[in-house]
Amino acid sequence: MVEHDSHTLDTIFHALGDTTRRAMLGELAAGERTVGELAEPFAMSLAAASKHIKVLEAAGLVRRDIRGRTHMCSLDPVPLMRADRWIGIYRRFWTDRLDVLEKILRAKDATPPPPPKEAPPGKEGE
Template identity: 70%
Template sequence: MDAVFHALGDATRRRMLRELAGGERTVGQLAEPFAMSLAAASKHIKVLEKAGLIRREVRGRTHVCRLDPGPLASAHEWLSFYERFWTARLDTLERLLREEDAGPSPAPPAGDAP
């Protein structure tokens, strides 16, 4: 899972994955929105491949990439634990604040009465 989070740590690679969610793309198509060379795009793609997030197929001289969502599901499952953790903590905080707001108002200190 370290490789998945490393791959997702880069905005360019996240955008490439988003593009691939719409279907297969060539390396050139993945590189195009970034105005980067094919060599630079290939480096990003290799990181995504190493993480198991994409599969590359060579068709003649064209390299076609497709999304492999399996590792994303594992990362989501791992993150979901922390989502539940923080949701429970925030729900407790909200409950405590509501109880505090609903409680009796403290009496004014002696000597402050009109």
């Protein structure tokens, strides 16, 4: 079993638990963005966007580079890989279960249906 740092995973999943932060990560997956560019789709202040970015930074998901007065943010995928490794344990669990279900359903489909029952003699046309 993979060793896990609980605090690190807690921080990552907390950061991913918010819709706005997930959307910001989606933007950063396409490339570097300023804090203003990350705030824009949500009609939020730069201060509010900065709070979300700080949560993402604490989880290690985002790096912020200050260039003069401009704060540039970029995605760091390593923490996402840690979260994916943890989720992978459960992915294998469900994949195994679904493979068993598929075998059962395929076996059921391969079994021919029983022949239709014939009506007892003398009961036709009554």
